[in-house]
Amino acid sequence: MHWNTGYQSEALPLVKRFVEQFRGAETAVVPSSSCVAMMRDHYPKMAAEIGDAALIAEVSQLLPRVFEFSEFLTKRLGLEDVGAYYPHRVTYHASCHGLRNLGLGDGPVRLLKAVRGIDLVELDGLEQCCGFGGTFAVKNADVSSAMLEEKISTVLGTGAEVCTACDNSCLMHIQGALHRQKTGVKTLHLAEILAADEGAGL
Amino acid sequence: MSGSALDPKTAPVFPMAARAAMKDGQLRRNVRHATDMIQAKRARVVAEMPDWQELREAGKQIRQHTMENLDFYLEEFEANCTRAGGVVHWARDAAEAQQIIVGLVKASRSDEVIKIKSMTTEEIQLNSALEAAGIHPYETDLAELIIQLGHDQPSHIVVPALHKNRQQIREIFRREMNLPKLGERPEDLADAARIFLREKFLRVKTGVSGANFLIAETGGVCIVESEGNGRMCLTLPETLITVAGIDKVVPRFADLEVLFQLLPRSATGERMNPYNSIWTGVNASDGPRAFHVVLMDNARTEILADAEGRQTLNCIRCGACQNACPVYRQTGGHAYGSVYAGPIGAILTPQLQEMHHAQSLPYASSLCGACYEVCPVKINIPEVLIHLRNKVVKQNGPLNIEALAMKTMGMIFLSEQRFRAAQRMGRMAEAPLVRRDEKGAGWIGWLPGMLGGWTKARDLQEMPQETFRDWWEKRGTHGS
Numbered sequence: 001m002h003w004n005t006g007y008q009s010e011a012l013p014l015v016k017r018f019v020e021q022f023r024g025a026e027t028a029v030v031p032s033s034s035c036v037a038m039m040r041d042h043y044p045k046m047a048a049e050i051g052d053a054a055l056i057a058e059v060s061q062l063l064p065r066v067f068e069f070s071e072f073l074t075k076r077l078g079l080e081d082v083g084a085y086y087p088h089r090v091t092y093h094a095s096c097h098g099l100r101n102l103g104l105g106d107g108p109v110r111l112l113k114a115v116r117g118i119d120l121v122e123l124d125g126l127e128q129c130c131g132f133g134g135t136f137a138v139k140n141a142d143v144s145s146a147m148l149e150e151k152i153s154t155v156l157g158t159g160a161e162v163c164t165a166c167d168n169s170c171l172m173h174i175q176g177a178l179h180r181q182k183t184g185v186k187t188l189h190l191a192e193i194l195a196a197d198e199g200a201g202l
Numbered sequence: 203m204s205g206s207a208l209d210p211k212t213a214p215v216f217p218m219a220a221r222a223a224m225k226d227g228q229l230r231r232n233v234r235h236a237t238d239m240i241q242a243k244r245a246r247v248v249a250e251m252p253d254w255q256e257l258r259e260a261g262k263q264i265r266q267h268t269m270e271n272l273d274f275y276l277e278e279f280e281a282n283c284t285r286a287g288g289v290v291h292w293a294r295d296a297a298e299a300q301q302i303i304v305g306l307v308k309a310s311r312s313d314e315v316i317k318i319k320s321m322t323t324e325e326i327q328l329n330s331a332l333e334a335a336g337i338h339p340y341e342t343d344l345a346e347l348i349i350q351l352g353h354d355q356p357s358h359i360v361v362p363a364l365h366k367n368r369q370q371i372r373e374i375f376r377r378e379m380n381l382p383k384l385g386e387r388p389e390d391l392a393d394a395a396r397i398f399l400r401e402k403f404l405r406v407k408t409g410v411s412g413a414n415f416l417i418a419e420t421g422g423v424c425i426v427e428s429e430g431n432g433r434m435c436l437t438l439p440e441t442l443i444t445v446a447g448i449d450k451v452v453p454r455f456a457d458l459e460v461l462f463q464l465l466p467r468s469a470t471g472e473r474m475n476p477y478n479s480i481w482t483g484v485n486a487s488d489g490p491r492a493f494h495v496v497l498m499d500n501a502r503t504e505i506l507a508d509a510e511g512r513q514t515l516n517c518i519r520c521g522a523c524q525n526a527c528p529v530y531r532q533t534g535g536h537a538y539g540s541v542y543a544g545p546i547g548a549i550l551t552p553q554l555q556e557m558h559h560a561q562s563l564p565y566a567s568s569l570c571g572a573c574y575e576v577c578p579v580k581i582n583i584p585e586v587l588i589h590l591r592n593k594v595v596k597q598n599g600p601l602n603i604e605a606l607a608m609k610t611m612g613m614i615f616l617s618e619q620r621f622r623a624a625q626r627m628g629r630m631a632e633a634p635l636v637r638r639d640e641k642g643a644g645w646i647g648w649l650p651g652m653l654g655g656w657t658k659a660r661d662l663q664e665m666p667q668e669t670f671r672d673w674w675e676k677r678g679t680h681g682s
Binding site: 001002003004005006007008010011013014017041096097100101127128129131132133134135136137138139140141142143144145146147148149172173175176177179180 | 216217220221224528529532533564565566567568569570571572574575585588590591592593594595604605608609611612615616639645647652653654655656658659660661662663
């Protein structure tokens, strides 16, 4: 948020903080594709800007162990079927940073397809941004809302009960309009669907 | 939209201009229709290229290498163009370029010029400068003609009248060409334009063009176009004046092999431009007797000096980023308050203004990356947008609400204790705003101040009673 809004000097200490918190971790799994994109695309450059050789080295050692949630399952663990059961109509929103910066491809969709009972419907205009964009949603609220409106109408067009994604920020934004318009459609993070079993009652 | 020039110095901030533009339903339908069509065509012809990604990389390398050695290639171009009989002029800024061009037109003893579509002449508002000097410019590109006759402004780099549909164009032609019975079929409109322009091509003795590329190795100038009007303007007049930004140079003739594949596919979804003109100086037996090139800086040197902003100059003006941009597709081009609209405009315009104007443009993007994905020379537009946002933040200083909020949040994110406290405080602070829905879930439908932008079209769910941390700790360190 700081970096992308232009607050570079405020963002720099957060790199150090992240390294301190996660240096001991075998793997860091992040349930947000835009957070992982931030780390992969910018942390090395930010560490270089701080100019601390030890930090630069630590960032380069830590980053290969950082995974977005769905790629941790599909790429690191080689899993597709996680044994979930979710008998509902679901559509998947491909968040821009997952799609373009991380190249998640059809990984999340393969995970969803393996869920028992699921009725997965493809979203029209999958590559279209939902209009969140961090502070863009507030700074350019009108344009953001117009982009969101298009996303909502494609979500409603699928007849899905649930819209899922790998990024809670997109979901917070999409959910905000789905609720405002009293559509009855809810949003869930991919992890919540994959964690569902017959007793979960989601 | 009005006919007043798009000037970043006086344009309203993007969010305001966007709000106004989005009220025009016809404009939005026109923009949507046109960008959808060009995008689909582009996707088809790009998909048939097995080496598209390698071509993009080659295009990037050519442009990057040129920018790193711009001084050398500009001088090489000047020497070779001069040797071939061209006259090279150097202009520091828009005013100097205008002055040189007006002087050259007057010296050609003409009080009118025929023009090839050129974004550089739009950038320096050349038409107004010519008119102020008593010289009448005729735009000969169909879309530019529509803009000129409609007292309008371009809204797209490649398709400047993209915001107008056929019926609107017919109305402009009916009125301005005095053709009350004009039909609205594309061929009716093209015929009307052809008859209107043919007489100008044959009469006017001075031509003005921009340039797609300046070839350092040969001193040649290259223009690509679709209508043949360019070829007319380059061959029929006695005097030809070309104005080009100093960023338009390429080292070798052979570099066009790459750029001629990238540009038409990205710009109009064509495999090749119908007309590709390259001319070198003057030739006694053919074409203009006098040829001038005005090489214009107009802040490009400043952009070149900024290592992170520099890639902006690699742009070959294909407009693919505009068609792909979900923001541009909502607002159209005029909202950007500059002849350069869309993602490339959002990075180019503020830099051309040396960050003195248009500071809202770097924020006119959700950073979705669609622009970077389609850019034929791989300009990382999101990266440059973020870089420019940082410049704006530094300009604004630390004493404003946003900067203070960012600083505070930065402090919170640095400490677990502060983070937990902020969560507790957040729950207390939001309590008066939370309303229960029919399912008993808490939602916020109104937020104060800057955050009100959020609740215009969306609700916000209340903070959960149990945070992820609480849940994680309850499960024990290793979970179960």
